[in-house]
Structure formats: C-alpha cells, structure tokens
Amino acid sequence: MHEITDHPAFAFDRAEGGVEAYRHTANGLTVLLAPDPSGEAAPPVAAFQVTYRVGSRNEGAGLTGATHLLEHLMFKGTDRFNREKGTSVFQTLQSIGGSINATTWYDRTNYYAVLPEAYLPLAVEVEADRMRGARVSDEDLASERTVVLNELDRGENEAFRKLLHAVFASAFHAHPYGHPVIGWRSDVETVTASGLRHFYDTYYWPSRATASVAGRFDRRAVLDLLDEHFGAIPRGPETAPEAEPLADIVDSVTREPEQRGERRTSVRMAGELGSVLLGYKAPPGLSETSDALDVLVQVMTAGKSSRLFRRLTDRGLTTSAFAYYPRLRDPGLFLLYGNLAADVEHAEVEAELKAALAEIASGGITEAEMERARRQVIADEAYGRDGPHAIVAQLNEAIAVGDWTLFTRYRERIEAVRAEDVQAAAAAIASDDRLTVGHYLPDPS
Amino acid sequence: MSDLSIASRVAVQDAGAARVLALPTGIRDVVSFRGSFHTGPDLGANDDVVQDLVTDVLDKGTRHRDRFEIAEALEGRGARLSFYSDGLRAGFAGRCLRDDLDDVLALLAEQLREPAMDDDEIDKARRKTIASVRRATESTGAMASGAFSRRLYGPAHPNHVLSPEDEMATLEAITPEAVRRYHAEHFGSDDLLVSFVGDVDPEPLATRVREALGAWPAHGLTATFVPSALAPEAARETVPMTDKQNLDVRLGHALPITRADDAFLPLFAGVFALGGNFSGRLMQTVRDEQGLTYGVSSRMGGVAVEHDMDVRVAISLSQENLDRGIEATRAVVDEWASGGITEEELERTQATLIGQHAVALATTGGVAARLLVNAERGFDLSYLDRYVDRVGALTAPEVSAHIQRFVDPERFVQVVAGSVVR
Numbered sequence: 001m002h003e004i005t006d007h008p009a010f011a012f013d014r015a016e017g018g019v020e021a022y023r024h025t026a027n028g029l030t031v032l033l034a035p036d037p038s039g040e041a042a043p044p045v046a047a048f049q050v051t052y053r054v055g056s057r058n059e060g061a062g063l064t065g066a067t068h069l070l071e072h073l074m075f076k077g078t079d080r081f082n083r084e085k086g087t088s089v090f091q092t093l094q095s096i097g098g099s100i101n102a103t104t105w106y107d108r109t110n111y112y113a114v115l116p117e118a119y120l121p122l123a124v125e126v127e128a129d130r131m132r133g134a135r136v137s138d139e140d141l142a143s144e145r146t147v148v149l150n151e152l153d154r155g156e157n158e159a160f161r162k163l164l165h166a167v168f169a170s171a172f173h174a175h176p177y178g179h180p181v182i183g184w185r186s187d188v189e190t191v192t193a194s195g196l197r198h199f200y201d202t203y204y205w206p207s208r209a210t211a212s213v214a215g216r217f218d219r220r221a222v223l224d225l226l227d228e229h230f231g232a233i234p235r236g237p238e239t240a241p242e243a244e245p246l247a248d249i250v251d252s253v254t255r256e257p258e259q260r261g262e263r264r265t266s267v268r269m270a271g272e273l274g275s276v277l278l279g280y281k282a283p284p285g286l287s288e289t290s291d292a293l294d295v296l297v298q299v300m301t302a303g304k305s306s307r308l309f310r311r312l313t314d315r316g317l318t319t320s321a322f323a324y325y326p327r328l329r330d331p332g333l334f335l336l337y338g339n340l341a342a343d344v345e346h347a348e349v350e351a352e353l354k355a356a357l358a359e360i361a362s363g364g365i366t367e368a369e370m371e372r373a374r375r376q377v378i379a380d381e382a383y384g385r386d387g388p389h390a391i392v393a394q395l396n397e398a399i400a401v402g403d404w405t406l407f408t409r410y411r412e413r414i415e416a417v418r419a420e421d422v423q424a425a426a427a428a429i430a431s432d433d434r435l436t437v438g439h440y441l442p443d444p445s
Numbered sequence: 446m447s448d449l450s451i452a453s454r455v456a457v458q459d460a461g462a463a464r465v466l467a468l469p470t471g472i473r474d475v476v477s478f479r480g481s482f483h484t485g486p487d488l489g490a491n492d493d494v495v496q497d498l499v500t501d502v503l504d505k506g507t508r509h510r511d512r513f514e515i516a517e518a519l520e521g522r523g524a525r526l527s528f529y530s531d532g533l534r535a536g537f538a539g540r541c542l543r544d545d546l547d548d549v550l551a552l553l554a555e556q557l558r559e560p561a562m563d564d565d566e567i568d569k570a571r572r573k574t575i576a577s578v579r580r581a582t583e584s585t586g587a588m589a590s591g592a593f594s595r596r597l598y599g600p601a602h603p604n605h606v607l608s609p610e611d612e613m614a615t616l617e618a619i620t621p622e623a624v625r626r627y628h629a630e631h632f633g634s635d636d637l638l639v640s641f642v643g644d645v646d647p648e649p650l651a652t653r654v655r656e657a658l659g660a661w662p663a664h665g666l667t668a669t670f671v672p673s674a675l676a677p678e679a680a681r682e683t684v685p686m687t688d689k690q691n692l693d694v695r696l697g698h699a700l701p702i703t704r705a706d707d708a709f710l711p712l713f714a715g716v717f718a719l720g721g722n723f724s725g726r727l728m729q730t731v732r733d734e735q736g737l738t739y740g741v742s743s744r745m746g747g748v749a750v751e752h753d754m755d756v757r758v759a760i761s762l763s764q765e766n767l768d769r770g771i772e773a774t775r776a777v778v779d780e781w782a783s784g785g786i787t788e789e790e791l792e793r794t795q796a797t798l799i800g801q802h803a804v805a806l807a808t809t810g811g812v813a814a815r816l817l818v819n820a821e822r823g824f825d826l827s828y829l830d831r832y833v834d835r836v837g838a839l840t841a842p843e844v845s846a847h848i849q850r851f852v853d854p855e856r857f858v859q860v861v862a863g864s865v866v867r
Contacts, residue, residue, distance in 0.1 A: 038471020045807040076733075083733060086789075090723035095793040097800010116803045143736030146766065151739040153691035153763045157585055157863075215807065270687035272579035304504070304516035314512075316569060319576045341576055372521045379523020379542055382474045386643075387808035443687075 005219045009227035017408025027235035029206035034214040034391045046215035047388035048123040049112035051399045054203035056181040057106050063195055065183015068104040069148055070196045076140035078133035089126055104181055107329040108400035114389045117216050121225055128229035136200055138193045152182050159440045162267045167279045167438040170265045175256035205236030212395045215388030263436040271442030274340045276349045281434035282334035285327025285401035291413045292425035297323045298373035299365050307356050317344050327401050334429050346439045361430040364423035377414040452826040456647035461659020462634035466816045467647040474542050477809035479817040480639035481536030484631045485666025489601035493532055494615045495627045500528040500535055501570040506561035524549050532603040533668050543644040547653050554657035567621040575616050582609050585693040588684045589862035593695035596680055596858040597755055601671040604747035634661040640816035643809040672752035674699030677856045684862035690764050692863030697757035698856045705750045711847040714839050716756055718790045719743045719781050730777050737770040738762055750822045756852055782852045785845020798836045
C-alpha cells in the first residue's frame with residue numbers, strides 16, 4: 001500500500017505502517033504522508049499539521065508559558081493573513097469548514113486543520129506563511145495576554161489542575177517540567193514580544209518542523225504544494241557554520257537531580273470532595289520500559305476489569321480512579337489519581353493507590369490481564385486510524401517524544417511486552433523515595 | 446453521486462422491532478454504532494433522574510453475568526459500549542472490531558433487556574451520582590448553565606436542569622425498587638433505531654440485530670412533558686462561588702420554535718454568524734480585538750423536534766474584566782440583533798457549515814451519530830444531503846429577518862457564576 005513518490009525537492013526516507021516519510025533536501029523539513037488506504041472511496045477530507053519541536057520544556061525562569069503565548073500570537077496574523085484584511089487564519093480556514101486549532105505541550109507545539117480535501121492548498125499556504133512571517137508584535141501581545149490570563153484563570157478554577165501543577169512543581173525542582181505548560185501567572189503578565197520572538201526565531205524553522213498530512217489527497221500534488229510554499233524558507237539558524245553548537249544549546253535543559261525521599265504537597269480551595277494524586281518518577285517516553293508502562297496503565301485503569309476500578313471505585317472509596325503515563329522526551333512521571341467518594345479519607349485512598357502499584361511490582365499481572373491489555377491496544381490502534389485528525393494527532397505525540405515511528409510500530413511494540421516486563425517496570429518506579437504525593441483538600445466554606 | 450452524498454449509500458432495514466441504518470465505509474476492521482429508543486418518561490415527576498440511574502446500572506450485571514464478566518467480555522476485545530439517558534430517550538454508543546460485532550450485539554441486548562439491577566449496585570450508582578452532583582457545584586460553567594436553564598424552562602420541560610439541591614434530594618429518595626420498576630415499564634423497543642458505520646455488511650448485520658433486539662417488546666408509553674418554555678422574563682442572577690477567579694456568564698432567552706420549523710435553519714445560521722466559531726463576531730470583537738476573554742460563543746441550546754429551544758451566549762471572564770466583558774458582549778449582540786448579518790458573513794457561514802458537514806463525515810463515530818440524530822428527528826435520509834442545499838439557499842435578508850423577529854436582547858436572562866466582587 002505504500003507508494004514512493006519521486007520528487008525533485010524531497011528525499012524519500014522510509015515507509016511503514018501506512019506512513020511515508022520524506023525530507024526536503026534544501027531545508028530539512030520532515031514530511032509524513034498518511035493517505036487513506038481506501039483511496040477514492042475515502043471521505044473527501046484531509047488533515048494538515050505542522051509540529052514544532054518546542055514546548056514548555058524549552059522555557060527558563062521568567063519565560064514560563066512563552067511557547068504557549070507564542071502559539072496564540074501565531075493566530076494574530078502575518079502581512080498576508082490578518083484580521084484587518086478579513087483574512088486571519090481563523091477567518092480563512094474556518095470559512096471553508098475547517099476544524100482548526102493549535103496546542104502546546106511540554107515537548108512540542110502543533111498547528112492543525114481538518115478540512116475538505118479541496119482546500120488543502122490553503123492550509124499549506126497559511127502554515128508556510130506563518131512559519132517565518134508571523135508579526136509577534138507588542139500590540140498583538142497586549143490584547144492576547146489578557147486572553148491567556150483568562151485561560152489560565154479558567155484552569156485555576158479546577159482543583160485537579162491546581163493539584164497537577166503542585167505535584168509537578170514539587171517533583172521537578174530543576175527540570176522545566178516543573179512549571180505548568182501555560183506558565184506561572186507573573187511570567188504571563190510580564191513577558192515581552194521580544195521574549196516571544198526569541199522562541200519564534202530559535203525554533204520556528206523547517207529543520208525543527210514536521211508537516212503531517214492524512215486523509216484523502218494526491219501524494220504528488222501535496223509534495224508539490226509543500227515544496228512550493230515551504231521550499232524557499234531557509235532551514236534554520238543552525239545552518240550557519242559559526243552557529244553549529246546552537247542545536248545543542250536550544251535543546252539542552254537542566255537535568256533533574258535524583259529524588260531521594262518522598263515529597264508531599266497539598267492544595268486547599270473551596271470545594272466538595274477531595275482527591276489524591278501520586279506522581280512516581282518515570283523514564284523518558286522512548287526508554288525500553290515505556291511500552292511496559294503503557295501496558296501497566298491499561299491493567300490499572302482500562303474499564304471495570306482494571307485493578308483500580310476493582311480496588312477503589314467498585315468498593316466505594318473513589319468515584320473514579322486512573323493511572324496515566326504521559327510519554328515525554330525527558331524523564332517524567334507515572335501518575336495515579338483518585339477522586340474521593342463522600343466520607344472517605346485521603347489517607348485511605350493514598351494507601352490503596354500505593355498498594356495497587358506495589359501489588360503488581362511484587363506479584364506481577366496475570367496472563368489474562370496481559371492478553372486483555374494487548375487486545376485493547378490492538379483495538380485502540382485500529383480506532384486511532386479512524387479519521388485523518390486521529391492520525392495526525394497521534395503522529396504529533398510520537399514526534400514530540402522524538403520518534404514518529406512510535407505511532408506506526410506501536411502495536412508490535414506492545415505485542416512484544418511480556419507480563420514479567422510489566423512487573424519489572426512497576427517495580428522500577430514503585431519507590432516512595434521517588435514519589436510525590438498531592439492531596440486536594442476541599443474547603444466547604 | 447457527489448462525494449458528500451451519503452443517503453444513497455445507507456442501507457435502511459427493518460430488523461423486527463428495530464430499524465437499522467448501515468453505512469459501509471472504507472475503514473478496515475472498525476465498526477461504530479449508535480442507538481436509542483423512546484422511554485416515555487413523566488418529566489414533571491423527575492423520571493429523568495431515575496432514568497439516569499437505570500442507564501448507569503445496565504453495565505453492572507445481567508441475569509446471566511456479573512459486572513466483571515460483562516467488563517471482561519468487552520474489554521477483552523478492546524470493545525467500547527456505553528449507555529446514556531437523554532430526557533425523552535435512552536440510548537447506547539459503541540465501537541468494536543468487525544469480528545467482535547456479533548458478540549457485542551448479543552451482550553448489548555442482554556444488558557438492555559435483562560439487567561440484574563441488584564440493590565447494592567443501584568445504591569453504588571446513586572451515591573456516585575450524588576458525588577458527581579456535588580463535584581459539579583465546583584464548576585462555574587455547570588452552575589451558570591443550570592441556573593440559566595431554570596430561568597427559561599419549568600420543571601416538566603426537557604431542557605430544565607434540576608438545582609444541585611433538588612437533584613440530590615431526588616436521588617436520596619429513589620429506592621432500588623423504583624429503579625427496577627422504571628426499567629421494566631419504560632425500557633423497550635419503542636422507536637428503536639440503530640446506526641452502524643464502518644467495516645460492515647448490511648444484510649447479515651440486520652439479521653444479527655433482529656436476533657438480538659428484534660423481539661424486544663415495546664411499552665407503548667407516551668412521554669409526559671411541557672413543550673413550551675416559561676413566559677419570557679428578563680432577569681439577572683448571580684450564583685456566588687468561592688475561589689473562582691474565572692466567572693462563567695450565560696445570556697439568552699427561549700425561542701418558540703422546534704428543530705422541525707422552517708425558522709430553525711435561518712436562525713441557526715444567524716446565531717452561528719454571531720458566535721459559532723472563532724471567525725464569528727463575538728470572538729473577533731470581544732476576544733481578538735479587545736482581549737477580554739478566552740472564549741465567547743453563541744449557539745442554539747436544547748434543540749429538538751418535540752419542544753422549544755433557546756438562543757444562548759456563553760462567556761468566560763476573569764474577575765477584573767467581568768463588567769467590561771459583559772458590556773462588550775451585549776454591544777455586539779445588540780448590533781447583530783438590530784442590524785442582522787451581512788452578505789459576507791452569510792457567505793462565510795454557509796461555506797463553514799457546508800464544510801463542517803463534510804468534515805463530520807470523516808470518522809465512523811461522527812457519521813453514526815449523524816445518522817441516528819437525523820432518524821430520531823423523524824427526518825428522511827435525504828435530509829442529510831438536502832441540508833447542504835438548504836444552507837446554500839439561505840439569503841442574508843432572510844436570516845436577518847429571522848434574527849429580528851425572534852431575538853430580543855432586552856429580554857435576555859443573564860446569569861453569572863463565580864467569585865463576584867462588588
């Protein structure tokens with residue numbers, strides 16, 4: 001089903017799992033094509049996405065939240081597409097029915113549009129134009145800053161969000177994962193346009209970007225389009241010989257010192273029912289144990305067969321409980337969370353969450369659990385290809401971790417995990433010395 | 446056949462008591478399905494609260510399997526199946542691999558027709574729902590929307606949302622016996638509709654549905670509810686909440702039309718032009734130009750063919766921008782209501798709605814949901830294709846005339862929820 005398209009501007013890299021990869025020979029732009037295998041029978045819809053390898057991980061003190069604020073300013077316009085002309089990005093792409101947005105995360109920022117296939121050229125043109133043509137002006141920042149502050153306030157309304165921020169801040173003293181992706185409020189209030197432009201001019205270049213296309217489209221036509229609009233953009237500042245070390249500088253971050261002892265934090269705010277969040281230090285998303293940790297999440301969380309449902313929710317201790325392992329580029333956290341039921345103490349839920357993990361670390365999982373987790377992942381893999389947006393969204397996260405083939409090889413990677421690997425992965429993280437405990441303490445007043 | 450035409454590709458079949466709509470697509474292995482049926486509730490008696498509990502316990506065991514066996518049967522296959530209650534109807538949604546569909550259908554029928562409904566499970570569901578209601582009181586959005594609905598609709602209207610206090614009191618008073626009785630009397634194959642989209646073969650599929658649900662008896666009940674909104678009355682209400690620096694605001698009033706009225710589409714297009722997406726007047730002005738909010742939108746709320754609906758504007762505002770944000774929003778709405786929309790706005794709205802129609806067809810779940818809702822409304826399949834033409838035929842004067850006829854900002858109810866400082 002793969003086709004290799006000869007194109008003068010692109011070098012074919014490889015094809016696997018329904019994705020064909022190319023690199024622009026002049027500027028290094030990576031291109032991933034995921035054409036709908038049903039060809040002409042596919043719905044006439046395509047998704048176009050540009051992922052930049054920059055996120056809150058790249059922010060230092062005083063500039064927290066800058067990559068997210070920059071993402072907002074990327075919609076404020078270029079000389080070509082702007083609100084004054086009635087051609088802002090939203091006006092241009094939403095007016096043809098596109099579902100468009102952008103998101104910022106720890107390791108990446110992405111811009112995407114899902115739209116009728118006929119308008120794919122417009123989406124490519126818009127993204128190429130703002131890759132280097134964004135205004136990032138003081139005037140635009142002034143109005144957008146209050147928008148982002150309101151977004152921040154919305155998040156701070158939620159006890160869970162506050163608790164998550166508190167646990168990450170306690171778990172990471174040095175590494176930038178310790179600050180929220182949206183940033184600390186005072187930084188959002190004070191960052192300047194030149195501060196944002198630093199991020200723009202450092203990271204928004206073809207050599208740090210991946211363009212992904214999924215759905216129904218003509219391969220050759222899309223490569224032509226990408227070359228036409230992105231081809232003339234220089235690859236990025238690291239191309240200058242004197243700037244050779246820059247690639248290392250822009251990607252370097254402070255390594256988190258080893259945690260040696262349990263940390264505890266709490267959030268008190270008005271509310272009704274409390275919650276408990278445990279964050280265990282966990283390996284980076286491309287480590288050997290990451291796949292086993294994904295299986296561990298399934299075993300602990302997926303459905304009513306899961307360990308956490310049986311141990312907590314079914315017994316009336318929590319109204320919901322889950323495990324979550326965000327695969328990040330650097331070492332991150334393996335999270336366990338429980339929403340307390342009425343009249344249940346935090347200590348009891350904390351003990352049960354810890355025990356659920358310890359039980360697997362010492363006793364392992366059953367073959368039935370292993371097989372169920374495999375089946376769930378296989379089904380999720382098929383569901384994950386349901387529609388072009390689902391495909392580019394998954395590619396986006398794989399790119400962020402550092403390897404897009406994480407998407408295409410995911411099923412085989414999970415199928416290779418054995419029950420003993422899951423036990424070993426649980427044992428490797430289940431140490432109280434590398435744990436941060438967070439309690440949300442609702443204040444009825 | 447146009448790329449956007451789906452009516453001609455959908456197979457409609459009667460499978461005993463069920464009507465099956467099946468659309469094969471190019472996706473491999475995956476099947477998404479949606480289904481629903483009339484329950485005939487008495488909304489003035491808070492039947493909808495009992496109905497919620499019934500749907501909550503359908504996956505907690507049947508006469509033949511306990512809750513863990515059900516979970517194993519689904520989760521062991523990576524299949525998803527959930528139940529929901531939606532006022533006048535109850536329904537289900539699922540997704541599975543093609544090879545597992547027969548087993549999933551058999552399980553679906555068992556859960557719908559022979560749930561165990563043990564005292565213990567009903568009580569757990571009840572306590573869990575009470576906890577959810579308590580948690581919802583921490584949400585400015587939920588509190589604002591709830592208060593807004595109570596201003597517009599009386600207790601027996603399908604769009605009425607009970608206050609947290611009333612909902613908890615109702616839940617406390619419900620007995621397991623009442624939940625079992627409601628299931629026995631109100632769950633049946635009345636207007637049972639099921640849509641399947643993806644890797645499906647319509648003929649054998651209809652046979653499977655007939656085997657699973659074709660003989661499910663109907664109860665024959667008619668729903669008891671008030672289809673009209675309360676008499677219009679402008680009002681301002683504040684829902685004070687502690688520790689909520691972001692406030693949620695709702696503005697709007699009821700509309701004396703249903704989804705089946707000719708007035709719906711022009712009004713829908715007009716409200717979309719006001720605040721249907723980022724390109725609408727509200728976001729362009731209050732967010733993009735003035736920077737007062739992260740989100741402001743307008744939409745038609747509580748849309749159905751059986752009863753009244755409303756036009757509502759939702760804004761989120763930080764405390765320091767509360768008054769300015771409301772004022773700016775009202776100014777945009779006032780201008781829109783008195784002056785209508787421009788030709789350019791209509792053209793943009795038409796292109797957007799037609800494009801969205803196409804984009805929504807890109808996932809099996811999206812198409813299955815669209816097929817079901819269309820059938821629930823009693824519209825024939827061709828409406829899904831005609832919709833594009835009807836949107837395309839709207840004119841700016843027609844849309845503006847409908848806005849001016851139906852929307853009066855002077856009559857807007859205004860609700861603010863959060864930490865208000867005066």
